[in-house]
Amino acid sequence: MPIDLSAVLATFAGRDEIWASWVDTVPGRVVALLEEWKLVPDGPAMHGFASVVVPVLHQRDRAVLKVAFPDDESEHEALALQHWHGRGAVTLLRADPRRRALLLERLHPTDLTEHWDVEACEVVGGLYADLHRPALPQLRTLTSYVERWGAALGSLPRSAPLPRRLVEQAVSLGHDLVGDPASVGRVIHGDLHYANVLAGDRAPWLAIDPKPMSGDPHYEVAPLLWNRFDELAGDVREGVRRRFHATIDAAGLDEDRARDWVVVRVLHNALWAIQDGDPDPAWLTTCVAIAKAVQD
Structure with missing residues (x-):
């Protein structure tokens, strides 16, 4: 045909x-x-x-x-x-x-976007063990990106539409994580969210569309918090925390380290929006709300 x-x-x-x-x-x-x-x-x-x-x-x-x-x-x-x-x-x-x-x-067109978000987070967290294998030497390192993004974040003027406290916190956390050997060494998907997991025949759920790096498994959690964010209206703090804990519990991740990566990652998202010019205030609010929710 x-x-x-x-x-x-x-x-x-x-x-x-x-x-x-x-x-x-x-x-x-x-x-x-x-x-x-x-x-x-x-x-x-x-x-x-x-x-x-x-x-x-x-x-x-x-x-x-x-x-x-x-x-x-x-x-x-x-x-x-x-x-x-x-x-x-x-x-x-x-x-x-x-x-x-x-x-x-060929997988089925069904993804996790229509599933209860906590259940979907548990599914994704359950995939981490298979995906986070020892990294291949050809992969770019997560820390090489974070070092560059952290420098740009720290260079934002104080007039940038972000709480300065969160900016400084993310820069500091990013600096510490870049210097930590545990921040590299495992294959990470890089963009593992609800729409990048499809139903299969040989396994219930399988990841697609990786943006692979040599990095830290704890970096993976954040996209599950900002995707489908509109569903959390009226209950952002508790909704974010439910997703966060469902994911790290299913994956056996360290809570503090996962939290640090969430703060760093969402502030980098805000940075890119500002760099692109005329950032959507709703998106900046989402990034700030997630960073605050995981720390409350």
Whole structure:
């Protein structure tokens, strides 16, 4: 069957010239990969924020072909998936890192976004043990990023729309964590939230779309707190704390260390919003509310 990518590629319209150049290459790349890997399209194309996904048949087995935007975060996605060998994550069947192409087992479209958030946090926390394996030397280190982001956070003017106390706390915590050998050495997913866990046949739930680094498992918790944040309206403090404790209890993480990483990570989120210009006040409020809730 012919593959129509027009509707999917239209979702990337309006981004910058680098994105436009990538979009121009996608149709030819997909067609070439379908032919070279002997894949048969098996349904309408889909997309993530930075990738095109085509359901295919591979030797009569159901799979998906993923072609991703060549950003730094996903550079070693194939390497991490190969390292996990399907334990806790989608299985990698074939890869061409140069073309950012992956052939993956096909999972179900059901993710954790509609599940009770505490139960979903327990599911994600339960995946950590399989994913947080000894890191590969090729991976960038979490601390190399945090050191740079911490310096930028500390350089914000006092007039920045963030509580100065929290800014200074996050800078200090980040500095201490960068200097701690335990902040590197394990493969971390980097973006493990409700929509990046799909239902499977060989396992109830499997992670997808890693942004792998050599880092600290305690870094993983924060996205579960800011995603689906609107559901916590009227009960932010208790809601954040329920999610936080459900996750760290399921994973057996250290509470203090996980808390420190949450504070650092949400303040970095606020930093990036400010750096991008005209930050959404609601997003800055969310970041501050999470940092305060885990410490109350």
